């Protein structure tokens with residue numbers, strides 16, 4: 054249906070151009086057909102090119118990259134397993150220093166790293182890198198600790214994570230956490 058529509062539009066556009074006065078000369082049938090054909094080809098090319106560009110254009114959908122808020126009710130207690138927040142691709146960790154958000158992407162080759170409740174660590178399923186409960190490097194081929202995202206805590210204990218800002222770090226230090234007294 055769409056190709057037929059494109060062709061008809063091309064013929065119409067080409068026909069219109071062909072009917073425009075050409076220095077006072079009358080438009081011939083040959084000229085009409087040529088311009089209609091060129092119009093069709095032009096429109097098909099433009100649509101194909103536009104589709105190709107759309108295909109290659111970065112497809113930034115979803116919430117990742119925005120500031121996302123975790124309500125106070127969802128913030129884990131100290132010592133509990135981190136909260137896995139899929140829309141933002143982070144874990145919200147609560148420890149005695151406060152809260153920190155850790156990007157779940159392995160810093161080795163980018164696999165998603167799960168938190169293993171049984172041993173209280175993050176373990177990458179791809180090549181075995183291990184990170185402790187704060188996402189700090191323990192072992193494996195990863196070159197550093199899991200990256201973090203900036204965190205803000207409001208007056209009611211809601212935590213906003215800036216998932217568009219990825220921060221690298223060495224190990225864990227207390228200042229990476231934002232105080233959380235709720």
Ligand code: FES
Pocket residue numbers: 159160161162163164177178179180181182193194195
């Ligand atoms: S991608 Fe995680 S260890 Fe290789």
